[in-house]
Amino acid sequence: MESTTTSDIEIMLSSQSKINEVDFENLTFGTVFTDHMLVCDFKNGEWQKPVIQPYQPFTLDPSTKVFHYGQAIFEGMKAYKDEQGDVWMFRANENFNRFNKSAIRLAMPEVPEEVFMGGLRKLLHIEKDWVRYGMGRSLYIRPYMIATGEGVIAQPSSEYKFVIILSPAKSYYNQEVKVVIANHYSRAANGGIGAAKAAGNYAGQFYPTKLAVEKGFQQIIWTDDATHTKLEEAGTMNVFFRINNTLITAPTSERILDGVTRKSLIDLAKREGIDVEVRSLLVDELLNAAKNGTLKEIFGAGTAAVINPIVGFAYEDLYFDLPKIENSMAMELKDKLNKIQYKLAEDTFGWTEKIE
Amino acid sequence: MESTTTSDIEIMLSSQSKINEVDFENLTFGTVFTDHMLVCDFKNGEWQKPVIQPYQPFTLDPSTKVFHYGQAIFEGMKAYKDEQGDVWMFRANENFNRFNKSAIRLAMPEVPEEVFMGGLRKLLHIEKDWVRYGMGRSLYIRPYMIATGEGVIAQPSSEYKFVIILSPAKSYYNQEVKVVIANHYSRAANGGIGAAKAAGNYAGQFYPTKLAVEKGFQQIIWTDDATHTKLEEAGTMNVFFRINNTLITAPTSERILDGVTRKSLIDLAKREGIDVEVRSLLVDELLNAAKNGTLKEIFGAGTAAVINPIVGFAYEDLYFDLPKIENSMAMELKDKLNKIQYKLAEDTFGWTEKIE
Numbered sequence: 262m263e264s265t266t267t268s269d270i271e272i273m274l275s276s277q278s279k280i281n282e283v284d285f286e287n288l289t290f291g292t293v294f295t296d297h298m299l300v301c302d303f304k305n306g307e308w309q310k311p312v313i314q315p316y317q318p319f320t321l322d323p324s325t326k327v328f329h330y331g332q333a334i335f336e337g338m339k340a341y342k343d344e345q346g347d348v349w350m351f352r353a354n355e356n357f358n359r360f361n362k363s364a365i366r367l368a369m370p371e372v373p374e375e376v377f378m379g380g381l382r383k384l385l386h387i388e389k390d391w392v393r394y395g396m397g398r399s400l401y402i403r404p405y406m407i408a409t410g411e412g413v414i415a416q417p418s419s420e421y422k423f424v425i426i427l428s429p430a431k432s433y434y435n436q437e438v439k440v441v442i443a444n445h446y447s448r449a450a451n452g453g454i455g456a457a458k459a460a461g462n463y464a465g466q467f468y469p470t471k472l473a474v475e476k477g478f479q480q481i482i483w484t485d486d487a488t489h490t491k492l493e494e495a496g497t498m499n500v501f502f503r504i505n506n507t508l509i510t511a512p513t514s515e516r517i518l519d520g521v522t523r524k525s526l527i528d529l530a531k532r533e534g535i536d537v538e539v540r541s542l543l544v545d546e547l548l549n550a551a552k553n554g555t556l557k558e559i560f561g562a563g564t565a566a567v568i569n570p571i572v573g574f575a576y577e578d579l580y581f582d583l584p585k586i587e588n589s590m591a592m593e594l595k596d597k598l599n600k601i602q603y604k605l606a607e608d609t610f611g612w613t614e615k616i617e
Numbered sequence: 618m619e620s621t622t623t624s625d626i627e628i629m630l631s632s633q634s635k636i637n638e639v640d641f642e643n644l645t646f647g648t649v650f651t652d653h654m655l656v657c658d659f660k661n662g663e664w665q666k667p668v669i670q671p672y673q674p675f676t677l678d679p680s681t682k683v684f685h686y687g688q689a690i691f692e693g694m695k696a697y698k699d700e701q702g703d704v705w706m707f708r709a710n711e712n713f714n715r716f717n718k719s720a721i722r723l724a725m726p727e728v729p730e731e732v733f734m735g736g737l738r739k740l741l742h743i744e745k746d747w748v749r750y751g752m753g754r755s756l757y758i759r760p761y762m763i764a765t766g767e768g769v770i771a772q773p774s775s776e777y778k779f780v781i782i783l784s785p786a787k788s789y790y791n792q793e794v795k796v797v798i799a800n801h802y803s804r805a806a807n808g809g810i811g812a813a814k815a816a817g818n819y820a821g822q823f824y825p826t827k828l829a830v831e832k833g834f835q836q837i838i839w840t841d842d843a844t845h846t847k848l849e850e851a852g853t854m855n856v857f858f859r860i861n862n863t864l865i866t867a868p869t870s871e872r873i874l875d876g877v878t879r880k881s882l883i884d885l886a887k888r889e890g891i892d893v894e895v896r897s898l899l900v901d902e903l904l905n906a907a908k909n910g911t912l913k914e915i916f917g918a919g920t921a922a923v924i925n926p927i928v929g930f931a932y933e934d935l936y937f938d939l940p941k942i943e944n945s946m947a948m949e950l951k952d953k954l955n956k957i958q959y960k961l962a963e964d965t966f967g968w969t970e971k972i973e
């Protein structure tokens with residue numbers, strides 16, 4: 262292990278890379294990690310020196326607060342390699358800002374830009390070889406923060422660990438996605454933590470999703486918990502509905518994650534002259550559109566899969582197949598966004614940043 | 618370290634006890650732990666052999682699911698010592714049942730009774746010396762389960778760790794408690810996980826509670842998230858309102874934890890001939906009762922403090938002090954419950970179980 266200090270990040274390189282043991286053709290999402298990770302501890306009221314070190318386990322006391330009170334937030338974004346072999350981050354700054362919004366909502370300290378963005382650039386620079394070129398390929402970036410203070414009393418921790426790990430990825434979903442529209446269970450409360458990328462939001466969805474899976478569906482489209490009439494988002498994706506030639510997606514709110522893919526697609530669609538309405542689509546409107554044939558597409562939008570076309574949905578006892586259409590807006594937008602991400606089209610929005 | 622196997626629990630005793638280093642007169646709640654803990658792992662679809670071992674840290678991969686998706690639940694109950702030196706659990710079976718309800722809602726495996734209750738009895742037997750006699754003293758029991766599977770994909774884990782740790786306790790709150798009635802933030806959604814003792818429910822309350830603390834309050838009384846008109850519960854306590862001589866407490870629901878203290882108090886109050894109404898008290902009713910002098914008491918009910926009298930509350934721009942009264946029902950019920958717990962009164966309900 263070689264130890265150097267670059268600017269304000271301590272770097273300890275692993276003596277041997279695992280990269281040759283990795284089968285990049287057969288990757289299961291989120292299971293293989295690169296050689297290094299960034300770790301930065303918060304204690305005594307301040308962030309300590311960030312360290313890039315070999316990927317390795319943590320040692321934590323059984324009373325560590327993250328185990329008991331769920332103070333844990335994360336982010337997810339990707340880096341891509343272009344034809345020339347350069348590595349690019351896609352809108353990572355948006356994830357940085359969202360991370361700190363999540364931190365505030367969970368009463369955790371905000372992570373300084375030098376640590377999050379500076380650390381990420383440095384880490385990606387070191388792990389460049391782990392980003393492979395090719396459509397669908399990427400390096401998934403997982404920054405997260407957990408409460409590491411000790412003691413079983415339900416109060417915010419005074420110590421935290423901020424971590425970035427990296428995982429090489431192919432595309433996320435390969436199966437056809439059928440969804441259930443929620444009519445009883447919910448993801449988020451008014452005045453709750455739905456807009457934060459908080460660990461606890463995900464565990465709460467597993468049981469209702471399991472019930473959906475048992476019935477042959479893969480995901481749930483959540484509705485507002487008070488009335489179950491407004492269509493909101495899926496487990497890890499925002500959702501777009503195409504009725505005739507208009508795309509409709511829910512406004513962000515306290516209950517809905519402000520997805521980077523969602524907002525990128527809205528901008529792209531507008532640039533392409535596609536009509537976009539940011540408003541709550543009602544379940545009744547969806548059912549009517551499905552019945553009268555004006556519902557053309559539904560798709561999820563999120564970092565993992567970029568765009569995930571939905572082929573059918575169930576609501577209570579009803580089931581609807583989506584029509585198979587030519588000129589899918591989902592496919593057109595996915596292609597446009599991918600081309601920006603892989604530097605195959607001009608990035609008119611300034612969404613990409615090269616790793617030097 | 619001495620290793621033996623009793624029935625189906627492996628026991629590894631620590632070679633030296635820390636008990637003499639502990640100042641039992643000056644305990645901070647939830648910070649000191651006994652010499653041993655129970656650990657039982659779930660993998661390959663089944664629970665492995667439970668082990669009682671010296672209290673020690675865990676080693677966990679950075680991609681461990683509890684850090685990312687919040688699959689974590691817990692319980693909290695107490696053991697008490699009587700005048701004769703015998704140790705008694707209070708309604709631990711209720712906590713066992715509630716734990717498994719939480720497990721189901723979080724898509725985690727249920728813990729077998731032999732592991733949870735059998736393991737707890739064995740562990741308490743070993744740690745008897747850590748339970749001290751005296752009003753307010755107890756051994757706080759913290760069973761919990763975390764997802765220990767690896768991989769950053771938002772799906773239920775296939776591996777879990779069930780743990781019981783024990784912490785000697787004096788009483789929980791010693792300060793006067795003033796509360797804020799929630800009018801924007803919320804604890805739980807309809808169809809959410811509010812009725813589960815899930816880690817994520819607690820982290821979500823820290824930020825709004827911090828805002829309340831900054832204004833000189835200690836806790837929040839949550840209202841229903843859809844209308845903010847129904848009074849529900851506090852962060853770690855159910856809540857009772859006394860209007861004239863009637864006690865009112867919210868019914869349990871998907872949004873409210875079914876507290877063991879709450880249900881014990883309802884039974885005790887009924888036995889004592891006190892009028893109890895289990896219904897949602899409305900914020901307006903509370904304000905009217907405070908204004909016209911019929912509001913006599915508000916108190917929180919939970920394992921940690923048993924009963925916590927509330928001395929004042931704020932709602933939007935209004936603040937009300939609770940009257941100082943003689944013949945407080947809170948104090949009467951607390952005394953009655955404590956006497957059962959410490960075996961100073963007959964346990965007509967069969968709530969206590971002796972540790973052999």
Ligand SMILES: Cc1ncc(COP(=O)(O)O)c(C=O)c1O
Nearest residue numbers: 497498499518520521522563564
């Ligand atoms: C709940 C939820 N909604 C939506 C998204 C999509 O957000 P983004 O496009 O930033 O990945 C995510 C994250 O992937 C999510 O977890």
Ligand SMILES: Cc1ncc(COP(=O)(O)O)c(C=O)c1O
Nearest residue numbers: 853854855874876877878919920
């Ligand atoms: C949210 C919440 N409500 C109420 C309670 C009170 O429950 P119990 O009386 O079982 O301790 C607790 C736990 O202590 C709790 O966490």
